[in-house]
Each structure stands twice: as C-alpha cells, then as structure tokens.
Amino acid sequence: MNLSDLNDLDLSNVANWPLPARVALIGIVFVSVLGLGYWFDIKDQGIRLEKAEKKEIELRQTFEAKARKAANLAAYEQQLEEMKASFGAMLRQLPNKTEVAELLVDISQSGLAAGLEFKLFKPQNEVPKEFYAELPISIRVKGTYHEFGNFISGIAALPRIVTVHNINMTPGNDN
Known part of the structure; x- marks a missing residue:
C-alpha cells in the first residue's frame, strides 16, 4: 500500500480497507481515546491526588502535635492543679x-x-x-x-x- 492508495479509502466502508490501514486507524482511535481520557479524567485526578497528599502531610503534623500534647496531658493537668492551689493560696x-x-x-x-x-x-x-x-x-x-x-x-x-x-x-x- 502506497500513499496514493490512501486517497482511495472510503470512510463509510472501513471494512474493505486493507489490513495495515485498518490497524493504523484502530491505533489512531485507541491513542486518541487514551489521550482524551487522560486529559478529561486522569489529569484532574492527579491534581486532586497532589492536594490530598499535601492535606495528608498537614493533618499528620497536626495529629503528631496533638499526640505529643495528649501524651503529656496528665502532667499538664497536674501542673494546672498545682497552679490553681498556688493561686488560691496567694489569693x-x-x-x-x-x-x-x-x-x-x-x-x-x-x-x-x-x-x-x-x-x-x-x-x-x-x-x-x-x-x-x-x-x-x-x-x-x-x-x-x-x-x-x-x-x-x-x-x-x-x-x-x-x-x-x-x-x-x-x-x-x-x-
């Protein structure tokens, strides 16, 4: 099949095209569908994934800070009670x-x-x-x-x- 044969191909009768032309058309359609799928769906999911990963890092840092505070909660409560008693004594x-x-x-x-x-x-x-x-x-x-x-x-x-x-x-x- 040469280049002049491409002009003779009828788009309304793809079934009669030679095998290499049909394979090329299927390849072009396949790549186009993949490209459009990426453009309209996967690309947005990638952006959302990046945002979610950043949010995860922030939440993890917040969680770790609160976990450290919670680990020392008993000591803080004891210190608060001592301060209240001391304040009451001073009053x-x-x-x-x-x-x-x-x-x-x-x-x-x-x-x-x-x-x-x-x-x-x-x-x-x-x-x-x-x-x-x-x-x-x-x-x-x-x-x-x-x-x-x-x-x-x-x-x-x-x-x-x-x-x-x-x-x-x-x-x-x-x-």
Whole structure:
C-alpha cells in the first residue's frame, strides 16, 4: 500500500480497507481515546491526588502535635492543679478591705517589736492593679541596721503578702 492508495479509502466502508490501514486507524482511535481520557479524567485526578497528599502531610503534623500534647496531658493537668492551689493560696494571702486595718497594725507591731522608733507611718491612696490593689505606706523609722533587718524579717513572716520598695537608709546623728 502506497500513499496514493490512501486517497482511495472510503470512510463509510472501513471494512474493505486493507489490513495495515485498518490497524493504523484502530491505533489512531485507541491513542486518541487514551489521550482524551487522560486529559478529561486522569489529569484532574492527579491534581486532586497532589492536594490530598499535601492535606495528608498537614493533618499528620497536626495529629503528631496533638499526640505529643495528649501524651503529656496528665502532667499538664497536674501542673494546672498545682497552679490553681498556688493561686488560691496567694489569693488568701492578699488582704481584703476589712483586713487592711489589721495588716497596718501588724506592720506597726513588727517595727515596734524589732525595736524601731516610728517617725512616720502614713498609708497612702490605694493603687488598683489588674488582679489586686496596692496600698503604699510611707514609713520613716529610727533604729539600728539590725533592728531594721528584724523589722523586714517580721514583715516577711506575716501571713499576708507585703512587699517592700524604695528603701533609703541614712546614718542618724547619733550613729
């Protein structure tokens, strides 16, 4: 079969074509069907597969992170309970409004018990903070270094939270 014979082939009567022409036509149709099938179906599935693989990697990382957290859940719960207990204990150490006067007396008594002489004991206005309120007190005392140390130690031993700030110590006239 030569090239001029191809012009004589009748598309409406493929059954009478020579065998090589029929095989070539079947091959062309087969390759065309495969190509169109790939183009319209398999190509989209490949794109969806890539997206699914990326999603799998993300989900696997999320799962591993959550698995690590779950493995430590008991320790986290124990730590949370300890923090709640500690927070509750600290809250109980903060004086409420009715206990402030008693706390001021306790501070004054600590100073007197340490041997200090109070020159000034002046509570100032309350300064509100996020979870508590500060009650600054201006105190001026006269005494020895060791008496002052005993006073600070006495304040630290009080059952309430008291902090000491802005300390200025100067030697007195009588040393």
